[in-house]
Amino acid sequence: MWKLVVVEDEPLILSLLERLLSKHPSIEIVATFTSSKEALEQIPRLQCDALLLDIEMPGMTGLELAQKLVIEGIDVPVIFSTAYPQYALEAFSVQALDYVLKPMTPSIVQKIDDRLKRYYGVKRRESIEHSTQLKVQMFGNPIVHVNNDVVVKWPTKVTEELFYYFLLNKDEVCNKWKIIDAIWPNLEEKRAVANLYNTIYRLRQVFSAMNVPLTIERVNEGYKFFGIDVLEVDWYIWRDWMKKFTISPQEMEQHEAVYIYSLYKGDLLETKGYLWSMPVQYQTQDEWHKLKLWLKENE
Structure with a gap:
């Protein structure tokens, strides 16, 4: 309703x-x-x-x-x-x-x-079944492809930045004040809030224009990303495998380790320079070094 x-x-x-x-x-x-x-x-x-x-x-x-x-x-x-x-x-x-x-x-x-x-993002079942798929590369030089073909063109740089912010925090409700502190840290409060709302509006319009069933929903004082099953994200694949590797490295097969290692085309969001992404970037760097050492020891 x-x-x-x-x-x-x-x-x-x-x-x-x-x-x-x-x-x-x-x-x-x-x-x-x-x-x-x-x-x-x-x-x-x-x-x-x-x-x-x-x-x-x-x-x-x-x-x-x-x-x-x-x-x-x-x-x-x-x-x-x-x-x-x-x-x-x-x-x-x-x-x-x-x-x-x-x-x-x-x-x-x-x-x-x-x-x-x-x-x-309210879709009929048949619309979801024929919806657009996005392939997202977050390592090295980030890029988003539509159905493995067209590169997504963002209306503004900050729209792209907010998209990656939500991707890195996909399991959380992103508090609007934390988003503002991360992306507009030096902006006057009222103007920063207006910028956030306008950028969310633009992001929703991008999804709508591409027929992507991704939604950004308000949850109390924050926002949450829904519909990520239409995304293929290299960092999500990396994260899932590294969780298994951290728990039981002895169960990792050589070909699996080589595949995961190949995903690392550079630091996470390397060419973007987003300060808010640095903690996760350092974590993935550490994971990469451990995986590299494991591959060397298991040649």
């Missing part, structure tokens, strides 16, 4: 929107506002999955409201409603998931549901 907040300055149109949206079984209206100013004050206190904002509103437009909410650290997607298609490009300059043209219809409501499913 998607929890939506609707902001529309025309009471009659707002009433029609409420009735139309509420008929959809996957949508719940948690709050409505006819004033952008009131919405700006109240939305940060609400739990919701998306915002439906009218663009043309007096005093503060929907675009201006969205920009202010991003600065306030609101990390939910925005869907704009407008009677004028020329606003579309401007809408996508802020944290816009989509824009819909008035008047609202049942088919547009279904479109909103579909876009939210894609954004949050």
Whole structure:
């Protein structure tokens, strides 16, 4: 059930929107506002999955409201409603998931549901079965391939960095303040929070565009990565084998050790220089030296 907040300055149109949206079984209206100013004050206190904002509103437009909410650290997607298609490009300059043209219809409501499913990674079974696979090289010069072919092009360097941060912490709920300390340590708090939310938004958009069923879900004051079974990550393979090697090195076969050794194409995330990755990088260096010594002793 998607929890939506609707902001529309025309009471009659707002009433029609409420009735139309509420008929959809996957949508719940948690709050409505006819004033952008009131919405700006109240939305940060609400739990919701998306915002439906009218663009043309007096005093503060929907675009201006969205920009202010991003600065306030609101990390939910925005869907704009407008009677004028020329606003579309401007809408996508802020944290816009989509824009819909008035008047609202049942088919547009279904479109909103579909876009939210894609954004949050909710997939039908058949979609998952035919979804994109990602092959991730984290040793040496990190690179991500789509279906062993196309190289992923990241919209920003920090989007790529956040992706690798989540990969290194895949078993944990990543506290948002720890993420900020790691990636934006010298940025003013409010701006850093806005940067985090915008970067998570971009990362979700990358997954959606590639049809990758990866999701980043909010868990209390943090985020967790889900859907990693579609990833083939060299460091995950390395880590699993090294756990076995550490416990029972005598059970390691020569050909297995050679294979694992071949994964090490350089230090973990070597060419990126992420300071937050250094502890894991040092650990893998130590494991590599032990494996190298074992191979020499068992020639």
